[in-house]
Amino acid sequence: xxxxxxxxxxxxxxxxxxxxxxxxxxxxxxxxxxxxxxxxxxxxxxxxxxxxxxxxxxxxxxxxxxxxxxxxxxxxxxxxxxxxxxx
Amino acid sequence: xxxxxxxxxxxxxxxxxxxxxxxxxxxxxxxxxxxxxxxxxxxxxxxxxxxxxxxxxxxxxxxxxxxxxxxxxxxxxxxxxxxxxxxxxxxxxxxxxxxxxxxxxxxxxxxxxxxxxxxxxxxxxxxxxxxxxxxxxxxxxxxxxxxx
Numbered sequence: 001x002x003x004x005x006x007x008x009x010x011x012x013x014x015x016x017x018x019x020x021x022x023x024x025x026x027x028x029x030x031x032x033x034x035x036x037x038x039x040x041x042x043x044x045x046x047x048x049x050x051x052x053x054x055x056x057x058x059x060x061x062x063x064x065x066x067x068x069x070x071x072x073x074x075x076x077x078x079x080x081x082x083x084x085x086x087x
Numbered sequence: 088x089x090x091x092x093x094x095x096x097x098x099x100x101x102x103x104x105x106x107x108x109x110x111x112x113x114x115x116x117x118x119x120x121x122x123x124x125x126x127x128x129x130x131x132x133x134x135x136x137x138x139x140x141x142x143x144x145x146x147x148x149x150x151x152x153x154x155x156x157x158x159x160x161x162x163x164x165x166x167x168x169x170x171x172x173x174x175x176x177x178x179x180x181x182x183x184x185x186x187x188x189x190x191x192x193x194x195x196x197x198x199x200x201x202x203x204x205x206x207x208x209x210x211x212x213x214x215x216x217x218x219x220x221x222x223x224x225x226x227x228x229x230x231x232x233x234x235x
Contacts, residue, residue, distance in 0.1 A: 015206035016218040019231040063140040085219035086205025
């Protein structure tokens with residue numbers, strides 16, 4: 001339940017991770033203080049399909065690559081990125 | 088102008104963006120779709136991107152190159168369906184002299200491959216489909232949705 005004691009973020013699965021998760025985005029609510037890592041923990045609790053993703057995926061917060069300890073704010077978009085293969 | 092495009096890439100169009108009377112060197116790199124990968128015959132590719140972040144990262148790479156060297160950089164990357172021989176990525180760098188143009192062009196393509204969130208899905212002659220993953224053994228991971 002969203003409240004002033006929690007943040008609600010969009011988690012976006014890209015490329016192969018969207019195949020593994022069976023969807024492109026989900027909404028996750030995590031208690032404050034929230035980090036990328038704590039959002040991933042909540043993600044796995046609430047969305048069992050996410051358990052198929054690697055335990056430490058590359059992550060972006062609002063379109064910038066970040067580490068798991070990065071703080072997360074209400075309304076953020078957290079993206080889970082497979083190893084890149086452009087070019 | 089966006090860095091990602093579903094249109095064919097044109098080196099001439101990109102060179103026109105960076106050419107100038109004081110720039111006597113234009114260096115280009117074009118990455119094309121190869122017909123093989125790790126011993127398998129490739130028929131076609133599909134590039135997908137995280138578009139918002141890919142645009143930001145492409146811009147950051149171009150600006151870094153232009154800060155580090157006295158160059159003008161044009162960069163485009165394809166998304167969507169490509170077949171063998173299609174141009175997937177193009178970098179064109181103009182500078183007063185060739186040395187910095189070569190250096191900056193190499194920097195841009197290396198950084199694009201390293202940090203721009205774009206992914207390659209390969210469709211093989213034997214009907215199988217896999218995601219390219221430089222960290223995986225063999226360099227690919229089978230797709231779970233080969234028809235998608």
